[in-house]
Structures are given as structure tokens and as C-alpha cells.
Amino acid sequence: MTELLRGMWQYILTFNISIFDVLDVAIIAYIVYRVLMLVQRSRAAQVAKAILLLLVALGLSYLLQLRVINFVLSRMVEMGTLALVVVFQPEIRRFLEQLGSSRLGDMFSREEAPPDVENAITQTVQAYTSLSKDKVGALMVFERKVPLDDIIKTGTMLDSTVAAELLKNLFWNKAPLHDGAVIVRNGHIVGAGCVLPLSGNVNLSRDLGMRHRAGIGMSENSDAVVAIVSEETGSISVAVNGMLKRHLAPETLERLLRNELLPQEESFSKSSILTSLFKSKKGDKDDGEEVHGK
Numbered sequence: 001m002t003e004l005l006r007g008m009w010q011y012i013l014t015f016n017i018s019i020f021d022v023l024d025v026a027i028i029a030y031i032v033y034r035v036l037m038l039v040q041r042s043r044a045a046q047v048a049k050a051i052l053l054l055l056v057a058l059g060l061s062y063l064l065q066l067r068v069i070n071f072v073l074s075r076m077v078e079m080g081t082l083a084l085v086v087v088f089q090p091e092i093r094r095f096l097e098q099l100g101s102s103r104l105g106d107m108f109s110r111e112e113a114p115p116d117v118e119n120a121i122t123q124t125v126q127a128y129t130s131l132s133k134d135k136v137g138a139l140m141v142f143e144r145k146v147p148l149d150d151i152i153k154t155g156t157m158l159d160s161t162v163a164a165e166l167l168k169n170l171f172w173n174k175a176p177l178h179d180g181a182v183i184v185r186n187g188h189i190v191g192a193g194c195v196l197p198l199s200g201n202v203n204l205s206r207d208l209g210m211r212h213r214a215g216i217g218m219s220e221n222s223d224a225v226v227a228i229v230s231e232e233t234g235s236i237s238v239a240v241n242g243m244l245k246r247h248l249a250p251e252t253l254e255r256l257l258r259n260e261l262l263p264q265e266e267s268f269s270k271s272s273i274l275t276s277l278f279k280s281k282k283g284d285k286d287d288g289e290e291v292h293g294k
């Protein structure tokens with residue numbers, strides 16, 4: 001085995017590899033990874049299988065010299081490329097939004113949480129504690145880097161500081177804006193009664209209602225953090241990146257929101273929400289039981 005590895009290493013050394021070759025491969029690998037993630041997360045999975053099948057058929061028709069079939073399939077591939085851009089316009093836009101809004105910019109700019117975010121978290125936790133006790137359903141989306149203007153447009157635009165009493169009013173089941181989600185941007189309520197995309201995950205637990213599916217869907221389609229109160233059980237949940245953590249105690253809700261929305265905070269590392277969840281103290285009362293994969 002050692003001999004084999006040594007042989008392989010010697011062989012690799014015979015290549016004239018420059019740093020640019022490594023960079024080249026790394027960039028391609030990253031793009032392929034992002035495209036695969038996109039395909040896996042969306043309806044593109046079935047289409048990807050069909051395309052693969054079409055390409056295999058095209059290859060076979062070429063090898064076997066089946067000229068008519070090859071001609072037809074070639075035209076299909078040409079027209080299909082254009083059709084794909086039209087059909088997957090929302091996915092492509094989301095992909096580009098996520099690419100443009102994240103990571104690379106972070107390397108050059110120091111992230112600072114807007115001052116109102118801290119207040120928004122405190123007020124949300126206060127409101128959710130009360131809504132949870134009273135079993136009043138609630139759905140709040142905390143926008144991060146991916147802009148949610150399209151979602152905000154589906155509801156009523158607002159511009160208000162986050163206040164616990166206001167949230168309780170908004171989600172009161174006789175209030176005109178109680179249906180749908182409240183959107184928070186930089187610690188300000190910018191929309192209420194907003195319609196969120198439902199999750200495409202067919203493996204979600206059957207006991208999750210539409211509110212939870214909408215919350216998970218929003219977190220699959222953007223980098224937003226979504227906080228939910230179940231109308232049926234009063235249970236508090238948080239969805240991030242297609243994952244849902246359920247049955248949270250108010251202290252855990254606060255910790256998660258702080259960890260996700262105030263990334264510079266000293267007491268918490270900038271690790272993902274799941275990392276923080278798995279690290280959460282075993283003794284936490286009534287804390288999350290379930291995590292749903294994307």
C-alpha cells in the first residue's frame with residue numbers, strides 16, 4: 001500500500017502543476033458543488049436525470065451511427081438548453097443572488113450587526129414566549145444577505161421597530177395581518193401577511209402544518225432565519241438552511257437568534273446553527289428534538 005501511494009506521488013510529481021492549475025480545478029469543483037446543491041434542493045433533480053438520459057442517448061446514437069436519431073437528439077439538446085434557462089429562471093436567479101450576496105464580500109468587509117437587531121431579538125423572544133403560552137400561531141422571517149423584496153411584496157409593507165406588543169397584535173388571530181409571515185430586515189419590521197414558498201421536502205414529518213412548511217421552505221430558498229410558533233401546540237421552532245429545530249425553550253430561541261443574527265458576538269462563535277444546537281446544554285428544558293434534513 002505504501003509502495004502504491006509512493007508510486008502515485010512520484011507519478012503526480014512528474015506533472016508540471018502550477019498554483020493556477022490548482023486554482024482552476026478548485027474553482028471548477030466549487031461551481032460543480034454549488035450546481036449539484038442547487039439541483040439536489042430543487043425540482044431540478046428530475047430534470048437533471050432526464051438530461052443525463054438524453055445525453056447518454058445522444059452519445060449512443062453517435063457511436064452507433066444512428067444519424068436521424070442523432071440529428072433529432074442534437075436539436076433537442078440545443079433547444080432544451082434555452083428552455084432550461086426559461087424554466088429554471090427562479091432557481092438561476094436565486095443561485096446568482098446567493099453567490100453575489102455572500103462569502104466573497106465577507107472576506108473584505110467586517111460584519112457589523114445593525115444596532116436594532118439586538119432589540120428585535122429581545123422583543124421577538126418576549127413575544128414568542130407569550131404567543132407560545134397562549135397558543136397563537138406566528139411566523140417571522142429574519143432577512144440576512146439574500147434580499148426578500150419579492151416576498152415582502154406579497155404582503156403589506158411596513159416600517160416599524162420590532163416591539164413585543166406589536167408582534168402579539170400582528171399575530172392575534174382576529175387581526176387583519178395575522179395570516180402569513182412578518183418579515184424583519186435589519187431589526188425593522190418591513191412586511192406582514194407575506195406569503196412564503198412552501199418546502200419541497202417530501203420527507204417532512206406529517207405533523208407539520210402549512211405554517212411550518214412555509215417556514216422551512218423560506219429557509220431552503222434563502223439564507224433567512226425563520227422563527228415559528230405552532231398554533232396547535234404552542235411549540236417554538238427555528239428553521240435555517242432547510243433544517244428545523246423544534247420544541248425550543250425561549251432561552252434557546254434567544255441563543256439561536258443571537259448566534260445567527262449577531263455573528264460578531266463574543267460569547268458565540270460564528271458556527272452554523274446546527275453546530276450550536278448540537279453543542280447546546282443537555283439540561284435545557286423542552287429543547288429541540290428534531291432536525292429535518294433538506
Ligand SMILES: Nc1ncnc2c1ncn2[C@@H]1O[C@H](COP(=O)(O)OP(=O)(O)OP(=O)(O)O)[C@@H](O)[C@H]1O
Nearest residue numbers: 179180181194195196209210211212214230231232
Ligand atoms: N405559504 C405560506 N406563507 C405564509 N404563511 C402561511 C403559508 N401557509 C400557511 N401559512 C400560515 O399558516 C396558517 C395556517 O396553517 P395551518 O392551518 O397548517 O396551521 P397549523 O395547523 O397551526 O400549522 P402549524 O402546526 O404548522 O402551525 C395560515 O393561517 C398562515 O398564517
